Amino acid sequence: GMANPGSFADYMSLLSTLFLRLIKMIIAPLVFSTLVVGIAKMGDAKEVGRIGLKALGWFIIASVISLSLGLLLVNLFRPGDALTVAVPAADAASGIATSSLTLKEFITHLVPSSIVDGMAKNEILQIVVFSLFFGTAAAAVGPRAHPMIEAIDGVAHVMLKVTGYVMNLAPIAVFAAVSGTIASKGLGVLSTFGIFMGEFYLGIILLWVVLTMAGFMFLGKRVFGLLKELREPTLLAFSTASSEAAFPKTLEGLERFGVKNRIAAFVLPVGYSFNLDGSMMYCTFATVFIAQAYGIEMDLGTQIVMMAVLMLTSKGMAGVPRASLVVIAATLTQFNIPEAGLLLLLGIDHFLDMARSATNVIGNGIATAVVAKWENELTDPTKKDVATAPLQ
Template sequence: MEKKNRLTTYILVGLALGVLVGYLVNVSMATPASYADTMSLITTLFLRLIKMIIAPLVFSTLVVGIARMGDAGEVGRVGIKTLAWFFIASVMSLALGLILVNIFRPGDALVGQLPAHAAASGLATSSLTLKEFVTHLVPSSIVDGMAKNEILQIVVFSLFFGLGAAAIGKKAEPLIEAVDGVAHVMLKVTGYVMKFAPFAVFAAVSGTIAKSGLGVLQTYGVFMAEFYFGIVILWLLLIGAGFIFLGRRVLALITEVRGPTLLAFSTASSEAAFPKTLEGLERFGVRNRIAAFVLPIGYSFNLDGSMMYCTFAAVFIAQAYGIEMSLGQQMTMMAVLMLTSKGMAGVPRASLVVIAATLSQFNIPEAGLVLLLGIDHFLDMARSATNVIGNSIATAVVAKWEGELTTPAAPNKELAEAPLP
């Protein structure tokens, strides 16, 4: 069995054992919260190892990709195509959330569980204003941006650095080769870190179940079932859109990234899956310079699962408080979320923060988020997995448009010359 298949199997085993052990701890221990706290240390350690990789990996791969892409005109052309796909996917995701929440009306069933209007959700909302987004777009110091893992800031700096290296030409070649070496070293480090993934998955799931119990799934079972149904529809739409451009190869792509998708689902973290998603795209045949350019940008501009959740959850809270929103108000909310959701990847509990920032603009009590805090981890699992699928398809489609998608008979030359771990 291939290593990547073994890792997927181990992650599944960790997920199943996590549910079982978490349930047993919940029903047998007097203080299951202490077990959950202990398990959170393992999960935190793994996620910190992943975050340790992200900044140098995004910087090195993006710089090499842009420098090898050539002139600024080519970078601009690829960038426009990338953003065009992201815009279409964003509209589709946000609209699907609105349509489903109006059909199912899950908020009507939770009227009796409403928290007081003044209840605090514990979420800071000021970090997602338009002013804050724009000021955080360009780093005042790239060292600070890397230290905080601000993906959007790293992308902006890498764009300028890569364009500068491309403009210099031959004089920059030794530097680009060195940066390329950094990228391959970080991919090797990724291989080491991923060996801990099954343990992290077990810890995250067992800790959550131990603390909240299976009852949290039963209480909000209908809401979760409707949201997961929406996620399935979104997957079908994304795969259908990919099929238009990639044909049957889109199914091979989904197979190739099933490991990173499962990892994102299990850990509820899109970041955790970034390195392996990049590797999977290159194995699929996407040239490194396209994958290294499109994928990091997608982590800030193309979080399909998170965007669908934003409209679904915001209108759900309005329904729970008996607030009827007109079609015009919902369309305005969709436009607001289109802007405020960009760059959410660098914000802790990003989707909830975006929703909290949006609710106040429509006079919907922010306290309604308390309804979702108990199950947000399980919802975030689906959101994170969907983000991986959406960004993978987007990257492959852009590569197809650029003629940079190789066939199985003509493997990725860059990948073949420098085998990944």
């Protein structure tokens, strides 16, 4: 006879479970290699320390704003409440009790007692801490360490390739996750996702307004000219759902706007690792959404700790397709929220990714222009022509 929905959902969950395991398999080597290479290469450029600090200052503030906005909106809208998912039985007993880490536990937990153990358990923050030490030391050692950094750079490229392969399976996992969810929950589930998307896009628009206002504080009316220059790369990022695809065009637009090449060529790539405003807003939004769907209440303290975790884990993740998924998967594990909840979002992730990527381009464009202004390396091409024109 007909297979009952239960066994269908089981088979479907097999596919999506495999996909999640593949993502978790990637996390440790990917985070380690991308972060170490990023830090070591930055260490090579000692003379750009001042620019780096200014850029970092802006990035940190922008990150906090993006993460807080996501947190604020998800607590305001509570999109996860509409979608009640039973917590998987295995974690049901322990899951809720342990979802609040105390500050002392959190800080102790930052440092791995063994990096192999940290990598084995996918403790992403421990990997980050070790990578920070490792990358800084590698830069300090100098030429002796160069071959090793090259090798780790090789690992990073291989891992990006592996990630590409895994992400090719995403559509199958998405189909499995969505059909499994509909099989057990009915079609009404789809409206929840529609609402989630609407609320997320509203958040993105708010973030654009905030970023433009921040740019206006330093660039004045020219910020609107900058947005005009960024229109093309932003549309490109939106349609390809990839901020990287827009990188060359963004660089071009910034130089046309009057940012000196040496500033743009340094700040923009660093921004791609440290300043993904759209992605960061999404990370808090999605993580709390999943917790809400499982009925796991996170108090303010836990949410702030989670924000700090996301602040660190989202670094160095730029080159990764669907990076936010990997970051969220790692963060959920840290707070004992079942990572199967990620699959709920996989189906609409592409549409969310379009908005995230476009926002990342705008955020980095504004950041680069502002840093150039602080360094007095921002010219105004329109005014320069006037000044050098012969008097009539």
